[in-house]
Amino acid sequence: MESSNFANTNVSSNVVKSTYSSRQIVSDEIISINKETHSEALIALTAGFPSDSLTEEEIEAKVVSVVGGIEQINYILIRNHIITKWRDNVSNWVTKDTFVDVIPERFSDLLDSAYHYLLSHGYINFGVALAIKDRILAKPSKGRVIIIGAGLAGLAAARQLMSFGFEAIVLEGRNRAGGRVYTKKMEGGNTVAAADLGGSVLTGTLGNPLGFLAQQLSYTLHKVRDQCPLYRADGKQAQARNLSGCCSWSGIRGFTRGFWCCDD
Numbered sequence: 001m002e003s004s005n006f007a008n009t010n011v012s013s014n015v016v017k018s019t020y021s022s023r024q025i026v027s028d029e030i031i032s033i034n035k036e037t038h039s040e041a042l043i044a045l046t047a048g049f050p051s052d053s054l055t056e057e058e059i060e061a062k063v064v065s066v067v068g069g070i071e072q073i074n075y076i077l078i079r080n081h082i083i084t085k086w087r088d089n090v091s092n093w094v095t096k097d098t099f100v101d102v103i104p105e106r107f108s109d110l111l112d113s114a115y116h117y118l119l120s121h122g123y124i125n126f127g128v129a130l131a132i133k134d135r136i137l138a139k140p141s142k143g144r145v146i147i148i149g150a151g152l153a154g155l156a157a158a159r160q161l162m163s164f165g166f167e168a169i170v171l172e173g174r175n176r177a178g179g180r181v182y183t184k185k186m187e188g189g190n191t192v193a194a195a196d197l198g199g200s201v202l203t204g205t206l207g208n209p210l211g212f213l214a215q216q217l218s219y220t221l222h223k224v225r226d227q228c229p230l231y232r233a234d235g236k237q238a239q240a241r242n243l244s245g246c247c248s249w250s251g252i253r254g255f256t257r258g259f260w261c262c263d264d
Helices: 037-046 056-060 070-088 105-120 152-163 209-216 246-252
Strands: 144-148 167-171 183-188 191-196 201-203 220-224 258-262
Parallel strands (some): 144 167
Antiparallel strands (some): 183 191
């Protein structure tokens, strides 16, 4: 059976014939979680998941016993629902038990598979929220991992590994963390200013992990619009002919407790 754009169909307890076996019991029924199938598929799409198929990474991880068919459709519905549930409040740690009342027991294998994949690959329960930091064990229970570079990717990887119980050691060649993200603070007379010498623009916030970090930290997002003046090193405004490409160049503007973002 080919699953083509099932997100736009009515999936309330439709029963079809299954021609393969699962790891335990294969249900011939397409699961009915709620009436938000289409909207949940769109949310999963912002995380990089196709609405009606598996990613190559999911196939390699063997999230279902057979690619295609009812088992895959049910897995995708469950996967999309888990993502949506966490997106409702990214400052919370969503547990597998959260879904026990809405996912029938006969689909528990698929719930285990979807939840484990999303958690282990960093699609849910990531970031700097207190509920997530509380998951980091005082004493690691697993092995030691060395991470090269204390930029955004290295620091995020270290935090994620620590939440999984690993000991993370980050090696950085500079005398500061942050990598290409660096805010230069300047003082002169009675004036204090800051200028970003690295990345500070979120190119779209829909599904952007940095957007979730901003939510968790309660940082303000300022929309970058058509008018975003740039300034030269001497403090004078750059000529108008050099102001094209607002989103790519607006990182030079300073911020203290906020991010700049382009309109979605």
